[in-house]
Amino acid sequence: MIKKSHIPKLDDFLDGGIPEGTSVLFCAYPGIGSETFGYQILNGRLQEGDKGFIFTNVAEPSSIIYEFNKYGWDLEKNIDEENVFFVDGSSYFIGSPVMGKYSIENYSQIKEVVKKAINDVPSGVGVINNLSTLVDYLGVEETLETIHEWNEFAKLNKTVLIYIFTKWDYEEQFIDEIKSSVDCLVNVNTIEDRVIIGQGFMVVSSSWTTPSNEMALFFIIQPGGVRIYIPKILVTGPHNAGKSTFVKAISKKSVSVDRKALGKFKTTIAMDIGHMEYKGFVADVFGTPGQERFDLILDVLAKEAVGAFILVDSTLPETFARAKEMISKCKAEAIPKIIVANKTDLPGALTTEKIREIMKLGSDIPIVPASAREKIGINEAMDAFLALLYRD
């Protein structure tokens, strides 16, 4: 039987939710909190009338109750009604009074005590927060052995186990072993360029469905919990570099606010708006006008965007300085960006190496040759962009 995860979008990724008796690992990069995922799943299941427990070795139960309150979820009432309980593996070690149905005063007790807890919540859910801290207590070997035993036990008992894990710089082999110890792995990643500007989750593997490799961007609000949003992508560059054509090329649908300036050629005077859906990445695309008088728009959009395509006309090196200026604007807001060397099919187009040299760009900014008009290099540009965003 499949139960809803109560995390928006995650149920779509998982073909309806999480089957009874399975284990799910939320693997987060340092700097992102993934415990909210565990707490939200638990809260949702409690509301459905199921039972559950939280094993904690990172915060005292009272702090967790307080956290739940901030999300607008009443854990205390559920504790009173015996729908949920704590396995307190935290308080004793910091000298606070222990609290909860079970408590741990010696690391060697952890395995058996959690098994008892699993046994107490048949067809329910247990949240293990935090697996990485457990590794510090038990060491790699014993942790892996413990997880295997818990998972076996949970399967028999139809209990879902949610593991919260922070991916510090462990050995790759250990990470692989941890990942293969569970039925389902959800990666919680950051989108960053020097600072974190967004976070997303993605189902990497699952024993009951084929993952879609789609990333859902989210933020966490209190009250509320995990909320999904559609990110903004910026397309910018000097005047007449081909931004509108590019926005159209990467979008399923798009509109352009423009006018025919002085007759012949169209120029964008407000912005191009498109909607990109590529390999599971969904975003609203905003193309800004290239003229300096519109830099204010660029400023505002760059603040909200998670990434940018900077277009240059490969045949016009004299416009590169302006492109560089626009990059520095995006840079101030620190967002991942790639250069699209447009009009690469035209005579006199410079090579990407030459463009890199003239613009004095570091190797960390990818340059992709393309022709928005001829639909050349569009997929390559989007692939390079996603690789940058996901930091593959």
Add this chain to the structure above:
Amino acid sequence: MIPHIESGVHGFDELGNFKGGGGIPENTVTLIYGPPKTGKSIFSYQFAYHGLIIEEPCLYMLIDYTMKDLKQNMMEFGFNMERYLENDNFHVINAVTTNREDLMVDSEVYRYSSVKNPIDIMVKVGEGASLVHKKNPRFRAVIDSLTTLLLYNENMLIVRILKAYIMRIKAAGGTVIITYTEGSTDSNKETMIKSMVDNIIRLDGEYLTIEAMKGMGKRRAPYNITDKGMVVGKGIL
């Protein structure tokens, strides 16, 4: 030449004799260590406060004392923090008290965490670094102090937090001061910590010794704690 930022400690920036102004190499991590009560925190107050005056925001991690203590301690040297808390240039991660014990409201610039929960600390550091960076990509960060963090956590975990912290702040462009009380942990841990930072300064109550600093040799100078804060005298090579 490595760009330097002003330390805010009287006399310190003159020790290096750098062309174009001395100070602390920008975007590096400096460990200030020594016995208790030698002025390590005072160094970090001056570093943070001077930054605020010249519009360089600060991400301050409180571990050994409460916000009330910090304000009082800084006030002793005439540093009034209120203005900078109000204009959002002074960001605090309070890992020492919960907001049920403290009067400050949990907000974007004032976040609560726990020494026992490094995962949460890193979440707050990540958010804080983004916010502070937005105010000014040239910013300062302080951990005062590592001592308590060491007390509460396993060796390996400390290495991980520190690594993650340093990576996060450096990537964002910040310059970091970390204080640590000598002898509060075993020598292995100490060596480990020293290997992770760029610059090392030791305070012994009488002398300030620059044991290591990017772009300069060892320096040693006497210092005093006055009502203006730490004042460093003329350096000896």
